[in-house]
Amino acid sequence: MQTAAQIPHDVSYLDYKGKYKGIFAWIFSTDHKRIALLYMFSMMTLFLVGVALGLAMKLELIAPGRTIMGPQSYNAVFTVHGVIMIFMIVIPGLPAVFGNFMLPIMIGAKDVAFPKLNLLSWYIYVLGALLVIASVLFGNGIPDTGWTFYAPYSFKTGTNLLPAIFGAFVLGFSSILTGLNFIVTIHRMRAPGMTWFKMPLFPWSLYGTAWIQLLATPVVGITLVLVSLERIFGIGVFDPTLGGDPVLYQHLFWIYSHPAVYVMILPAMGAISEIIPTFSQKHIFGYKAIIASTLAIAFVGYFVWGHHMFTSGMSGTAQYTFSILTFIVAIPSAIKVFNWISTMHKGSINPDIPFLWAVTFIFVFMIGGFSGLVLGALATNVYVHDTAFVVAHFHFIVFGGVGFAFFGAIHYWYPKMFGRMYDKAWAKMGWAFFTVGFLTLYSPMFYLGMMGMPRRYYDYLPEFHAANILSSLGSWVMAFGLVIVIINLFRSAKNGPIAPMDPWHGKTLEWTVPSPPPVENFDEIPVYGEKDGPYNY
Amino acid sequence: MYILSSTTNASNFVTGVDKAFMIIMGISFVFLIGLTFTMLYFIYKYNRKKNPVATQIEGSTKLEIIWTVIPTILVLVMFYYGWAGWAPMRNAPKDSFNIQVTGRMWNYTFQYENGKTTDTLFVPMNKAVKLKLISMDVIHGFFIPAFRIKEDVVPGREKSAWFIAQREGLFELFCSEYCGLDHSYMYTYVKVMPEQKFKAWYVDTTKHVDVAAVESPTANGKRIMKNIGCFACHTVDGNKLVGPSFKGIYGHKVTVTTGGNDREVTVDDEYIKKSIYDPNADVVKGYNKGLMQPYVGQLSEDDIKQITEYLKTLK
Structure with a gap:
C-alpha cells in the first residue's frame, strides 16, 4: 500500500501509474474505480455471450420443428443463457459496477472499507465464471437442467453439471463479500455530517441489497453443495428413490433465488432514484418513503418464495399465505413508481439520454410489476405458471428493469467515469431500437403464455407460430440497438468530447470531484453541513 | 382452440x-x-x-x-x-371417476380402474374426474390449458387433480415442467365424450384400445409400447436417442455393462424381459444408467411376449 503522500491528487485514476504496468496495473489494483471497470469489462464479455445464446434460441423458435439446432442443444443453450445472465450479470450487475465505482464517492470516502477484499471478490467472480465455462467446454455434454438445477433431473442428467453448480457456488462468495464490504463501508465511512437520512438513495439501495446478499446467498450455497453431494454420493436428501424430497430442493433454492430478484432490482431502483431528480432539477419526492420502501422490499422479499411453487405441492394454508405476502411486497414497488413520477411534477425536465432510459425503465418495470400481480394470485398463477407468460414477466423485470436501469446508469455516470461524453445522436438511436426491439421481443410471450404455451419448449404446436415469429423479429431489432449503444460507448471513451465536472448539474458528491476522479477521489474529505443534502437544488 | x-x-x-x-x-x-x-x-x-x-x-x-x-x-x-x-x-368430490396418470420421460399414460391403458386421456362429460398423478422419474407438469388446471407430477409423492369437463372435444395436454430432452414433445390430448359414448368406449373389453385400430398380429405389441411410451427414448429406424434403437436388435449380440464389467449378450426373450423389469442391471455400452425405470407392475409377462413378437419384426 502506498501512503496518501505518494499519490498525486491531480492524476486521474485512469492515468495513474503505480507499481505495476499494463494489465497488471488493473488486475492488481485495489482502487474501487478500477475494480468497477474490471467487473464491467468481464460482465460485458459474458453478457454478449448470453445475448448470442438468447438470439440463437429466438432463431430456433422462429418456426416449429428444427430450425438451427436439435433439442439437446436447445436445452443446453437456455441453461447456459440462464446461468450466465442470472449468476454473472444481473445479480452482481449494478452493485459490482456502479456500486463499486460510485458508492465511496457518493458518501465522501476514499475507497470501500476493505479494498483488498474487494479485489479478491472480483477474482472469485472470474473463477466462478471460468468454472461455468469449463462445464460447457469439457466433459460429456453441456449442462441441460435450466438455471434452476431442479431435482431430481439435476442428478439424472448425464451432462457435465458439477462444474456449473460449483461455479454458481463460487460466484455466491463474490456476492457475499461485496455485500459485507458495502455494509461496513456505509456504516463506517460516510463523510462527516452525512447522517443516514442525508445519504443519497443509490447508496441506500445498495445497503438494502447488501444485507440480502449477505444473508440469503449462503442458503443457495448450501443447497448447491447438497445437489453436488446427491450427484456424487447419492446421499438421499432430494432423491425420492432414496427417501429424499425433490420439493425440498425447490424451497431451498427459492429461499435464496427470490430475494436474489431484489438483489437485482433494488440497485436498479436506486440508480433511477438518482437520475430522475437530476434531470428534473428537483428534490426527490418522498425521500424517506423511498428509503422505507427499499427496506420493506428487502425484508418482505424473504417471505414470498413460495409463489414459485404453487403447483409443486404445498398445503393450502402455505399457498394463500405466500399469495398474500406476494401482494404485500408489490406495494413498496408501487410507492417508488408514484414517487418517481411525482418528482417529475413541476420539475424542469431535460429529456436527455439517461432520463430517456430511466423513463423507459419505469414503463417496462410497471408492465413487469403488473404481470407479477397475475402471478401472485393463486388461480391465475396456476394457469400461467411454467408458461411463456412467466418468461415474459421475468424478462420485463430482470432484463427490462435491471437492463434499462443499467444503461440509464452507464449513460448517466459515463462522463464521470471516463471524463468524456458519448455521441448523443447515436445514443438516442440505440435507445430507440433497443426499446422497440425489447417490447416486440417479450410482449408476444405474454400472449403465448395466456394461450397455454409452456416454457422451455424446443418445439411447439402450429397455433403458437405467429407470436413466435414476431418475438424472433424483435430480438434482432433489440440486438441492433444494443450494438449501437455498445459501439458508441466504446468509441467515445477515447474520442468523445471532454466532459465537464458536472455535466447534468447533479447535487450528489460524485459531481464535486473531477471527471474522471483522481485516485483517492477527494483532496479533502467533504463535510456535510446542516443545510446540505443530496437533492437540494 | x-x-x-x-x-x-x-x-x-x-x-x-x-x-x-x-x-x-x-x-x-x-x-x-x-x-x-x-x-x-x-x-x-x-x-x-x-x-x-x-x-x-x-x-x-x-x-x-x-x-x-x-x-x-x-x-x-x-x-x-x-x-x-x-x-x-383443492378438493375433488367423493364420487369422482378415478384415473391414474403416469408421467415419465417423455409421455403420459392413463390407466383406468378396469385396467384399460391409453396414451390419450378419455373422460366423460359433466362428471367429476379425479386424477392420481404419479411420476416414474423426474418432475413433470400436468397442464390442460382449456381446463385451467396445472399440477406438478412429483416422483415419490402422490398428488392429484380433478375437473369436470363441460364441453365435448379434443383439448391439448402439455407437460409444463422441464423434464429433459423431449420435454416439448411430451404432449397429448384429452378427449371429452358425452357420458353414453364414454360408457360404450369404457366397457369395450379389448384391454388396450386407443385411437389406432388393430391391423396385424404384432400390432398389439406395438400399441402396448406406444401407450407405455417406449418410443420417447427408443427408435425403430436405427437412430440413436437416449436409449438404443430397436432396429434389428432381436437375435443379435450387444455389449452391455453389468456392475462395471463389459460382457456380450444375445438379445433373446429372457434378455428383453430383464431389460424391461430391471433395466439398470445390464446397460448397453455407450448409454447412461438410471434413465429408464423398471416397468414391474406396469407391463405383464403377456405384454412383454407381445412386445417381443413386435421387436422380432424390426429387421
Missing part, C-alpha cells in the same frame, strides 16, 4: 380463473395507461424549455398514505379473486 375467450366453460374452473384474470388485468391496464400518460404529460408540460426553473417539493405525507392504502386495498381484492378461483381446485 384454447385461447381464453374461446374455451368458455370447457371445465368447471374456467369461470373462476378467467374472472381473476379479468379483474387483475383490468385494474393493471387502468393503472399502466394512467401512470404512463401522467408521466408523458409531465415530461411535455415541465420540459426545461417551457419551465426553466423547477418548483422544489420534497414530498407529501398525505399523498404517501393515499398511494399506500389504495393499492393495498386493490391488491387484497385481487388476492381474493385469485383465492376464490383456486379454492375449488
